[in-house]
Amino acid sequence: MKLTPTKQTAGFTLSEMMLGLTISSVVVAAVTSSIALQKSFSAVDNYFATLMQQIRIIDYLNRDVKRGLIVTTSVDLQSVTVNVPNYIIQSGDPEAANPALIGTSRTPTIAYTPSGWQVNYGASPSTVVYSINGMSILRTENGVVTTIASSTDQLVPQTTDVELANTEYTNTSVTFLPIFTTGNAVAERSGTSIFATAYMRNRLRG
Amino acid sequence: MKMRFVRKEKGNVLLCVIGTILVVSVIGGNVLLNCVTRFNAASSQVRGWKDSLYAAEAGGDIAYSEVRKTVLDPTHAFTGWTNASGVYTKSPVTFGANSLSAGGVADVFYYDPITGNAWYRIRAKGTAPVMGLKRVGMNDRMGVGTRGDSLLRKIDFNYDHFIAAYGPNGDGAGKALVAVSRPQVTRRIELVTAPITPFEAAIKCSGTFYGLGDAAQVDSYNSNNGTYYFCANNPADPRFSDSRSGSVEIGSAVATIRGMLYGNVATNGGTIVRSQYITGTIDNNVPFTLPPYYLPTNFATPQPSPTYVTANTTITPVGAIVCKTFYGNGNTSWHYDRALDSMGEAVDYRVVSYVEDVR
Numbered sequence: 001m002k003l004t005p006t007k008q009t010a011g012f013t014l015s016e017m018m019l020g021l022t023i024s025s026v027v028v029a030a031v032t033s034s035i036a037l038q039k040s041f042s043a044v045d046n047y048f049a050t051l052m053q054q055i056r057i058i059d060y061l062n063r064d065v066k067r068g069l070i071v072t073t074s075v076d077l078q079s080v081t082v083n084v085p086n087y088i089i090q091s092g093d094p095e096a097a098n099p100a101l102i103g104t105s106r107t108p109t110i111a112y113t114p115s116g117w118q119v120n121y122g123a124s125p126s127t128v129v130y131s132i133n134g135m136s137i138l139r140t141e142n143g144v145v146t147t148i149a150s151s152t153d154q155l156v157p158q159t160t161d162v163e164l165a166n167t168e169y170t171n172t173s174v175t176f177l178p179i180f181t182t183g184n185a186v187a188e189r190s191g192t193s194i195f196a197t198a199y200m201r202n203r204l205r206g
Numbered sequence: 207m208k209m210r211f212v213r214k215e216k217g218n219v220l221l222c223v224i225g226t227i228l229v230v231s232v233i234g235g236n237v238l239l240n241c242v243t244r245f246n247a248a249s250s251q252v253r254g255w256k257d258s259l260y261a262a263e264a265g266g267d268i269a270y271s272e273v274r275k276t277v278l279d280p281t282h283a284f285t286g287w288t289n290a291s292g293v294y295t296k297s298p299v300t301f302g303a304n305s306l307s308a309g310g311v312a313d314v315f316y317y318d319p320i321t322g323n324a325w326y327r328i329r330a331k332g333t334a335p336v337m338g339l340k341r342v343g344m345n346d347r348m349g350v351g352t353r354g355d356s357l358l359r360k361i362d363f364n365y366d367h368f369i370a371a372y373g374p375n376g377d378g379a380g381k382a383l384v385a386v387s388r389p390q391v392t393r394r395i396e397l398v399t400a401p402i403t404p405f406e407a408a409i410k411c412s413g414t415f416y417g418l419g420d421a422a423q424v425d426s427y428n429s430n431n432g433t434y435y436f437c438a439n440n441p442a443d444p445r446f447s448d449s450r451s452g453s454v455e456i457g458s459a460v461a462t463i464r465g466m467l468y469g470n471v472a473t474n475g476g477t478i479v480r481s482q483y484i485t486g487t488i489d490n491n492v493p494f495t496l497p498p499y500y501l502p503t504n505f506a507t508p509q510p511s512p513t514y515v516t517a518n519t520t521i522t523p524v525g526a527i528v529c530k531t532f533y534g535n536g537n538t539s540w541h542y543d544r545a546l547d548s549m550g551e552a553v554d555y556r557v558v559s560y561v562e563d564v565r
Contacts, residue, residue, distance in 0.1 A: 201560035
């Protein structure tokens with residue numbers, strides 16, 4: 001019997017296979033690495049964005065504590081109430097009967113009380129409350145709510161009010177849980193801590 | 207078998223590589239852009255915002271030192287300041303590596319109705335340049351029409367927003383669009399300085415102090431509210447708030463205090479060892495001097511004698527002791543009259559109120 005070679009047999013040669021595998025490997029590697037890179041970039045971007053929000057929370061809080069009259073913190077240290085001088089005339093205030101005065105500053109008044117003299121801006125101070133609501137950090141001044149930070153990274157501010165004999169200050173730390181963790185969430189969170197101390201200027205040693 | 211070369215074979219490896227590089231570059235570029243924006247905000251805008259407060263407080267300190275001069279060195283008070291109808295204005299002072307600017311305005315806004323002592327209000331302004339890229343900060347949208355950082359750090363990129371919205375003095379007058387030479391951030395604070403009167407403590411002693419005996423007692427009352435009776439250990443008493451101002455201020459480290467003291471104690475380097483007998487605060491780092499004092503004409507003449515107070519001696523009127531040295535070796539009780547809190551001419555000024563204008 002004589003074998004007749006099949007002239008139209010289709011197939012890939014070894015070199016074609018090698019080349020094809022190489023190309024597909026490169027493509028798969030490129031796609032995989034771009035996804036990994038995208039995730040890494042996203043994590044970095046998110047980390048930096050949340051870091052900026054940490055700074056913003058602390059800057060807001062420190063500004064209010066410095067000008068504050070009374071500072072109190074909740075038991076879980078996550079809510080802070082600050083009474084600040086009511087420096088600006090707001091709509092609804094007695095002085096606002098003259099609409100031109102809305103948005104302008106008050107002149108302080110001096111009152112002598114049983115415990116001594118007292119500097120007053122308006123009838124009562126403004127109340128500012130910092131609190132956590134879900135993923136957001138809220139600042140509420142006289143009922144007006146402002147979201148000062150909002151992140152899915154679980155931002156947690158904690159403030160301790162330290163009242164000494166001749167001064168008073170607050171220690172604040174803000175942490176968050178980054179997207180990329182190695183399994184030890186506690187350590188990851190503590191690695192993001194930012195600390196700040198603000199002294200109440202109105203409690204200066206006299 | 208003869209193999210035939212395919213002469214027109216097309217490849218797309220290069221395109222794939224270029225495409226991949228493009229995709230990765232776009233992602234990386236976007237991240238870098240975000241990071242640069244945030245770095246710009248963190249390194250330049252946050253720093254400028256903090257620096258401007260330091261500048262404002264420096265402006266407040268400059269004005270405060272001039273207010274103190276009105277008592278301590280009246281002939282040189284507010285020298286170099288512009289006085290317009292009692293409002294003293296200081297042209298901005300530039301200082302620091304980043305050319306921080308500090309300026310201030312001081313005026314009397316209140317006179318004590320009894321003593322005539324002036325209370326000064328200081329409005330200080332600090333400006334710091336915002337280095338880095340001239341662009342707004344974060345793109346985190348916190349609410350409709352608002353952005354996270356710009357609610358807090360109001361940066362003037364082209365125009366001074368404060369003058370445009372509230373006028374140069376913040377009272378709504380003289381609003382104008384004033385261009386700024388470079389991006390800057392300005393913060394404003396307001397301080398109130400109160401006169402310090404000579405009889406603010408029950409006993410004020412610039413030198414050595416050898417205190418009262420073990421059974422002695424220092425407390426206070428307010429003659430404006432009635433005659434003295436002891437209530438310093440009864441918080442329910444309506445006069446209780448007047449009873450714990452029996453403070454002792456000692457300008458040296460030699461401070462021996464015994465007995466019960468219903469008030470605060472301040473020394474200049476002293477050490478309190480019987481703190482359980484002091485109800486108020488203890489501060490061992492308060493140096494002070496006793497400036498010359500002229501007795502107001504409406505005051506009772508002080509008693510030059512008896513130099514020594516012997517047993518069962520009543521000093522009338524009861525008030526305060528201001529002295530260079532004090533030696534009290536007896537179980538004496540001393541009741542400070544809080545009506546003296548604001549009596550007498552000012553001997554110095556202290557800052558009693560701090561407000562920031564956050565507009």
